[in-house]
Amino acid sequence: MEVVQSLNEDRILYKKTKENLGCADARKLGVEYSNGEFITFLDDDDIWENDYLTNQLQVFNENPSLDLVMCDYQVQGNII
Structure with a gap:
């Protein structure tokens, strides 16, 4: 909660x-x-x-018919 409050951003609701x-x-x-x-x-x-x-929004802006955007993943050691 402290992190959210420190952002002092009205658009974020905790x-x-x-x-x-x-x-x-x-x-x-x-x-x-x-x-x-x-x-x-x-x-x-x-x-x-x-x-x-920024990249996710760019995909939406370039493809207005999309309802969902997903991304790739990276494996770091035994962690996905």
Whole structure:
């Protein structure tokens, strides 16, 4: 929560739940509270390159008929 507060960004809403909802229900709750044009998820084991969001948005802008954009993955040792 401290990290989110330190960003001082009105567009980011931090929603704390009473119990651990698990990944699927936490995402569902996030989607229910969202109001933007795009939604993305960053899990605790994910790493985004600096230009990740820029590249994802570029694909949407160049292909307006798309509903979903996915990306590749990298294996680091025994970690995907």
